[in-house]
Amino acid sequence: MVSLFRSGLWRLNIAAGEQGRGYGRFAVESVAAEILRRGGKELYVTWHPGEHGPEGFYLGLGFRDTGERSEGETVGVLALD
Template identity: 70%
Template structure:
């Protein structure tokens, strides 16, 4: 099992963060880190971007979200969860994604949340199996064409 850690995005690691690349066959499934950082900029206090390191090696990027209005129709439905997950192409399958999801879950639990949400592109080449193995269950909702999954947190 890797010994990863989270780091905030800083001027010193910004370029490396933006250069992080997933596998080419996954590029249609998740936005690049630069797009995520732009979204974090316009959602201050909601977005929680972090880099995943193993030793000195940058291996991934995650962005959590906390207490965001889930839809315009229900502005009081505030949810938290995993907004984005990018694990470097050559580092996938080593537990870094699992670590990232657990890190968001721990932060959500620390903030008093009882569950976290995420979305994924449906289809055979998508990450559904990964999220289901971690305990996410589809809610029956769709968000931007993506499947919405919820993971209850043990309190």
């Protein structure tokens, strides 16, 4: 059975001067833990592609590009199992 619902993270913003201190990783891991607690198996996120975008951050956490685009943004998914 295919699920019609997705659990996701929308607009994670960390101030430029605070990036690289683990706040973003903590936020993503906290959301992932809650999705797992509720029985979910995947965490979705979207990001604007580009040189200064967060793609490297998300890919570094294990997200993969689904090949899907949503309003010009890349859709990524992280398997939680």
